[in-house]
Amino acid sequence: MTLTRFMTEHMPHAVPAKGNISISTFANSASQIQLFDSNNMSRQAIRRHIRQERNSITQDEQQQLALIASRHLLAEIQRLNAKRVALYLTHDGELATNKIIDALWQQGVETYLPVVHPFSPGNLLFLKYDKQTEMVENQYGIGEPKLDASKVMPVNHLDVIVTPLVAFDASGNRMGMGGGYYDRTLAQVVENQPLAVGFAHDCQQVSKLPVEYWDIPLPLIITPTRRFSSIG
Ligand SMILES: Nc1nc2c(c(=O)[nH]1)N(C=O)[C@@H](CNc1ccc(C(=O)N[C@@H](CCC(=O)O)C(=O)O)cc1)CN2
Numbered sequence: 001m002t003l004t005r006f007m008t009e010h011m012p013h014a015v016p017a018k019g020n021i022s023i024s025t026f027a028n029s030a031s032q033i034q035l036f037d038s039n040n041m042s043r044q045a046i047r048r049h050i051r052q053e054r055n056s057i058t059q060d061e062q063q064q065l066a067l068i069a070s071r072h073l074l075a076e077i078q079r080l081n082a083k084r085v086a087l088y089l090t091h092d093g094e095l096a097t098n099k100i101i102d103a104l105w106q107q108g109v110e111t112y113l114p115v116v117h118p119f120s121p122g123n124l125l126f127l128k129y130d131k132q133t134e135m136v137e138n139q140y141g142i143g144e145p146k147l148d149a150s151k152v153m154p155v156n157h158l159d160v161i162v163t164p165l166v167a168f169d170a171s172g173n174r175m176g177m178g179g180g181y182y183d184r185t186l187a188q189v190v191e192n193q194p195l196a197v198g199f200a201h202d203c204q205q206v207s208k209l210p211v212e213y214w215d216i217p218l219p220l221i222i223t224p225t226r227r228f229s230s231i232g
């Protein structure tokens with residue numbers, strides 16, 4: 001299917017939501033999703049439960065879901081005319097990014113990956129990632145570009161940060177792996193430059209996340225079936 005035809009057939013249908021968040025369901029998607037009731041649960045308990053859920057998705061399903069979600073994400077990136085996009089390499093059952101990375105390379109969009117900062121604890125650097133990039137494993141066993149100062153892109157020069165997460169809610173609240181890495185990164189963002197886009201499985205949505213003062217809500221979240229947006 002061509003991308004144009006795909007986009008015409010899969011334009012989301014907006015449904016009014018609480019507050020200023022609009023939730024759209026992509027065409028051909030199941031409209032009823034059973035939300036995990038996270039009320040009164042600790043952050044740690046929610047994290048443990050959702051990590052188990054996303055790790056129980058089979059490899060086949062994961063690839064199918066990632067293909068669908070990647071098409072939606074690619075459409076957003078094209079709509080924004082983004083030239084520099086930070087992504088992540090899939091870990092611990094996260095929605096796979098390999099297809100979207102390939103598509104962006106084909107289109108000449110620059111891609112970047114997070115690198116755990118070597119001496120500033122809890123912080124990330126974003127390094128250019130292409131076919132030639134020399135990779136190493138970080139302390140969590142996730143591949144990252146070998147440190148090279150000439151490959152570092154300051155956060156405010158990125159157009160989009162595709163943000164990994166463990167759990168989210170319909171208000172755009174996000175909870176990650178617990179290191180505060182993306183909280184610190186997103187704290188540097190001014191007026192959605194770059195735009196932080198959550199990318200996650202539907203099963204990672206919970207009814208309501210406990211929010212801490214340092215948590216920064218995501219303006220846009222894409223799942224295989226839905227788009228949660230506070231930016232139109
Ligand atoms: N794919 C991906 N890359 C990413 C992140 C992410 O969430 N996903 N990060 C987002 O911040 C940063 C790394 N943060 C991480 C924090 C904890 C664990 C983790 O697996 N923790 C283990 C305990 C490991 C230990 O104690 O040494 C665990 O909780 O089981 C992984 C990544 C940067 N890169």
Ligand SMILES: Nc1ncnc2c1ncn2[C@@H]1O[C@H](COP(=O)(O)OP(=O)(O)OP(=O)(O)O)[C@@H](O)[C@H]1O
Binds near residue numbers: 179182214
């Ligand atoms: N902007 C910030 N500046 C300093 N410390 C922060 C900031 N944001 C978060 N932290 C600290 O990071 C720790 C982990 O936060 P939290 O559990 O919300 O991480 P997370 O969102 O799950 O992880 P990640 O952002 O890496 O995916 C907290 O103890 C918090 O105090």
